[in-house]
Amino acid sequence: MEIRYELKSEKERRSEPLQPSEPLPFGVLRTDHMFIMDYEEGEWKNARIVPYGDIPIAPGAITLHYGQAIFEGAKAFCHDDGEIYTFRIDKNAKRMNKSADILCIPNIPEEIQIEAVHSLIDVDRLWFPKQEGASLYIRPFIFATQDSLGVHPSSSYKFMVIMSPSGPYYPAGFTKPIKLLITERFHRAAPGGTGSSKAAGNYAASLRAGEFAKKFGASQVLYLDTTNTYIEEAGAMNHFHITKEGEVVIPEFVDSVLRSITSESIMELSDRLDIKVTQKRVKIKEFIEEVKAKNITEAGGLGTAAVISPVGEYAFEDGGTLVVGDGNIGPNTRKIYEYYTGIQTGKVEAPEGWLKKVERKV
Ligand code: PLP
Numbered sequence: 001m002e003i004r005y006e007l008k009s010e011k012e013r014r015s016e017p018l019q020p021s022e023p024l025p026f027g028v029l030r031t032d033h034m035f036i037m038d039y040e041e042g043e044w045k046n047a048r049i050v051p052y053g054d055i056p057i058a059p060g061a062i063t064l065h066y067g068q069a070i071f072e073g074a075k076a077f078c079h080d081d082g083e084i085y086t087f088r089i090d091k092n093a094k095r096m097n098k099s100a101d102i103l104c105i106p107n108i109p110e111e112i113q114i115e116a117v118h119s120l121i122d123v124d125r126l127w128f129p130k131q132e133g134a135s136l137y138i139r140p141f142i143f144a145t146q147d148s149l150g151v152h153p154s155s156s157y158k159f160m161v162i163m164s165p166s167g168p169y170y171p172a173g174f175t176k177p178i179k180l181l182i183t184e185r186f187h188r189a190a191p192g193g194t195g196s197s198k199a200a201g202n203y204a205a206s207l208r209a210g211e212f213a214k215k216f217g218a219s220q221v222l223y224l225d226t227t228n229t230y231i232e233e234a235g236a237m238n239h240f241h242i243t244k245e246g247e248v249v250i251p252e253f254v255d256s257v258l259r260s261i262t263s264e265s266i267m268e269l270s271d272r273l274d275i276k277v278t279q280k281r282v283k284i285k286e287f288i289e290e291v292k293a294k295n296i297t298e299a300g301g302l303g304t305a306a307v308i309s310p311v312g313e314y315a316f317e318d319g320g321t322l323v324v325g326d327g328n329i330g331p332n333t334r335k336i337y338e339y340y341t342g343i344q345t346g347k348v349e350a351p352e353g354w355l356k357k358v359e360r361k362v
């Protein structure tokens, strides 16, 4: 792919490595540049890297009215050799195309998506946060730009990538387990819907539940399926629990659940971790009984932004609570977290193909 570079002048852009003294918030900072490519007349074209900034959009653009928009979330890590590596970016590119299929958006070849991300990181590599636990969060996204009020797939789109040097998604990071609200009131997705895609609308639809959860001191809702029988997801994370025998259980990737790259990675690492990882449908009633009986001793959420976030407690709308184990981070969760982040940061050998070095081009 040919990329046009319209970069900020040397004076305007970062000239020294980012060295924040404060803990970095998640998703707030931006790097100097962004990647853009247009879909017009049936093809993706005009790839460019330009200064980060506002973009013009027609007031009638389909994305603003009907939400034809999808996104991805990926991370890059700086290793001790001073080089930057993206983590499983090929999986993000593949999933972007799966989301595109679900939202009737034209696919972008995986290698083009990866080149877009790597070229942008290369330009903005001084924005890499060196703080412990921080990473470069990468946000590729596609949205419909056709100016039309009819409900139909757009004839034009933009694919963009922006980046944010970020600390942990939950401000306390791995040190403090989170609380989830168990409720039958809200559902994230239904069978035959868009739940297995990263459609922007899924997140708009989750805001009300997230705000409701806060009233109970919870960070997020534990989403059940639409029959209120099975556990599906935990906010913007997959859910997991660990039995007292040390078996990790992740709810099945049914049609209303996002296929988490973090979950898939933990499953692929089970031999190395010497931990049994099983996927199955998990009945909420049985889950609650087993936590009470202390047969389930650890639980948490899995996701790129949230990494592995232990859950210490579940809340109920009647004010009741359910503590998992002793409410602290359990030994298996800690072991998985350390191994997984060890791979990401280059301290533990990564399986073949998981890390891709960002080559120096510019
Ligand atoms: N589930 C939902 C609804 C999400 O938004 C995310 C975040 O991307 C995940 C699960 C975790 O997926 P991944 O591990 O690929 O980031």
Ligand code: COI
Pocket (backbone or CB within 6 Å): 072, 073, 074, 203, 236, 303, 304, 305, 306
């Ligand atoms: C991610 O984990 O990358 C996500 O996309 C979740 C997000 C909504 C912050």
